[in-house]
Amino acid sequence: MTTAVNTGGLTLDGVGKRFGRGTAAVTVLDDVAFDVPEGEFVAVVGPSGSGKTTLLNTVAGFVDPDVGQILVNGTPVTGPGPSRCVVFQEYAIFPWLTVRRNIEFGMRLRARRRPAAERRRIADRYLDLMGLTAFADALPKTLSGGMRQRVALARAYAVDPEILLMDEPFAALDAQTRETMQEALLEINQKERRTVLFVTHQVEEAIFLADRVVVMSARPARVQEIVPVPWRGPRHHELKTTPEFIELRRRIEAMLRGGHPTPEGQTA
Amino acid sequence: MPDVVFASGRQRPDTGPPAAPAGAGAAPPPRRAARRVLHRLRGALLGLSGFCGLILVWQLTAMAEIVGNGLLPTPFEVFEVIWTGLGNGLATDVLISSRRVVLWVSVGIAAAVPVGFLLGWFPTVRAALNPLVNFFRALPPIALVPLVIVYFGIGELARGIILMYAAFFATVVIVFEGVAGIEDKYVRAAQTLGATRLEVLARVVLPFSVPHILTAARVSLGIGWASLVAAELVAAQDGLGAVIQNAGNFLDIPRVYAGIILIGFCALVMDAVLRLLSARLVTWQDRGNR
Ligand SMILES: Nc1ncnc2c1ncn2[C@@H]1O[C@H](COP(=O)(O)OP(=O)(O)O)[C@@H](O)[C@H]1O
Ligand SMILES: [Mg+2]
Numbered sequence: 001m002t003t004a005v006n007t008g009g010l011t012l013d014g015v016g017k018r019f020g021r022g023t024a025a026v027t028v029l030d031d032v033a034f035d036v037p038e039g040e041f042v043a044v045v046g047p048s049g050s051g052k053t054t055l056l057n058t059v060a061g062f063v064d065p066d067v068g069q070i071l072v073n074g075t076p077v078t079g080p081g082p083s084r085c086v087v088f089q090e091y092a093i094f095p096w097l098t099v100r101r102n103i104e105f106g107m108r109l110r111a112r113r114r115p116a117a118e119r120r121r122i123a124d125r126y127l128d129l130m131g132l133t134a135f136a137d138a139l140p141k142t143l144s145g146g147m148r149q150r151v152a153l154a155r156a157y158a159v160d161p162e163i164l165l166m167d168e169p170f171a172a173l174d175a176q177t178r179e180t181m182q183e184a185l186l187e188i189n190q191k192e193r194r195t196v197l198f199v200t201h202q203v204e205e206a207i208f209l210a211d212r213v214v215v216m217s218a219r220p221a222r223v224q225e226i227v228p229v230p231w232r233g234p235r236h237h238e239l240k241t242t243p244e245f246i247e248l249r250r251r252i253e254a255m256l257r258g259g260h261p262t263p264e265g266q267t268a
Numbered sequence: 269m270p271d272v273v274f275a276s277g278r279q280r281p282d283t284g285p286p287a288a289p290a291g292a293g294a295a296p297p298p299r300r301a302a303r304r305v306l307h308r309l310r311g312a313l314l315g316l317s318g319f320c321g322l323i324l325v326w327q328l329t330a331m332a333e334i335v336g337n338g339l340l341p342t343p344f345e346v347f348e349v350i351w352t353g354l355g356n357g358l359a360t361d362v363l364i365s366s367r368r369v370v371l372w373v374s375v376g377i378a379a380a381v382p383v384g385f386l387l388g389w390f391p392t393v394r395a396a397l398n399p400l401v402n403f404f405r406a407l408p409p410i411a412l413v414p415l416v417i418v419y420f421g422i423g424e425l426a427r428g429i430i431l432m433y434a435a436f437f438a439t440v441v442i443v444f445e446g447v448a449g450i451e452d453k454y455v456r457a458a459q460t461l462g463a464t465r466l467e468v469l470a471r472v473v474l475p476f477s478v479p480h481i482l483t484a485a486r487v488s489l490g491i492g493w494a495s496l497v498a499a500e501l502v503a504a505q506d507g508l509g510a511v512i513q514n515a516g517n518f519l520d521i522p523r524v525y526a527g528i529i530l531i532g533f534c535a536l537v538m539d540a541v542l543r544l545l546s547a548r549l550v551t552w553q554d555r556g557n558r
Contacts, residue, residue, distance in 0.1 A: 096550075109467055111462030112461075141552060
């Protein structure tokens, strides 16, 4: 079953970004261009330090690109806003608010304000979808890392953003929790198809979650290739051990290795 | 006080959604509660032992007449002055000084919090005003007494201004450092959920700063008590600072000690009350294992 939600398409058009100036300048993003069509889940993989966070920050509106532009439903991005809600790698839920109040945060702001009853209903829904109902009144300090990221996901979904941006949200979690969270994300995405841009350094995670994988090169980050993922419908972790999955994973990993050989012959 | 027992509520590894909230608001089990009480008791006893040691050394020194040319009273003499004095007008001085400190320090804090926010939130304002704040903060309140008398006379307002001054600059510094120390991730998270600049200030920076404001209040109250004698140099007829000065003029040394001890005691009690209050008000802070 799919619920009607806000969605939108995202276009990156020749996005470039340098940090520093003069001889110390580093080009982090170089002519990055791809589309995330409405309702699609696109994962971006690249080695650590390749500029994935910078890329996501430009889409979020925290960082202005030097060249190129980012369009949401055809409108250029000029700053952060609830049309592109971000789930961060670090735990960024507000420690002074309970789980429920964290989820309701966006719905209490002017931009996406909702009446109390509706706010409560929406919060209940995402508490339930994320398995947080028993923790509704708990403070973040009592929660584990996995639970904190569940709250962050629920909080982002609750503002009904056109596009969800996720910056390695599960990277800090232990392997087992990460798998549970990946399944939780797939499950919620099955129920309400949203446009998602998900950034990760893990090829396996990218393939497992996404409809398409954008493979970046090491710094400066360029789009090497955009690989469609063949599986449709519900996915389970057994998929990761099938020959097709492993083959696709090998292919993308080879691209990442070959993308930008450093003098030592390794990727950064 | 480090809350060792409750610090165990930190991150646990997890596998899937557990069935019940962990200790969220629930009463601690009896054994934990007992350990907690013991822990508190131990802290209180240790705190008392410091005072007992001091009193012992004082008693011995006074009896041996090593220092002070016979003008060092014994603790017993001083406590007698306090005991009889409290039934005899000294209690009024305690009340008057307490009211003075609480009232004017509160005024100073109330004026300082918005200024601290401005300094913490706007880098330009901070760059412009920070040196000024540090300049004024370094001035001892007692140095201002002549000026305050010239401009504000010798009334209650003049005494209040000394206390307010002391509280104001201490609070500004603590609040602005707290506000400036807010982690970027919280501001960004709020922005990406749709918060405007003003909403970030009201819904993120303000709640984040509450612990810092409470710390500022504690520090300022301490500074207020420390500045009390200076404030009551301004022609005060009553209050502990006046008691100390008058007793000094008559070389009534035990009474000087009595005044000093009462000031320290009042400051200690108020600090303890505020600390309890902030522990109640700010339950969300993850203090970890300090
Ligand atoms: N604000 C900044 N100033 C200077 N260098 C930066 C800044 N932000 C990121 N970088 C550099 O850009 C590169 C890419 O960083 P980042 O986008 O965080 O990579 P990733 O998320 O892929 O690990 C890094 O080498 C980092 O040092
Ligand atoms: Mg990153």
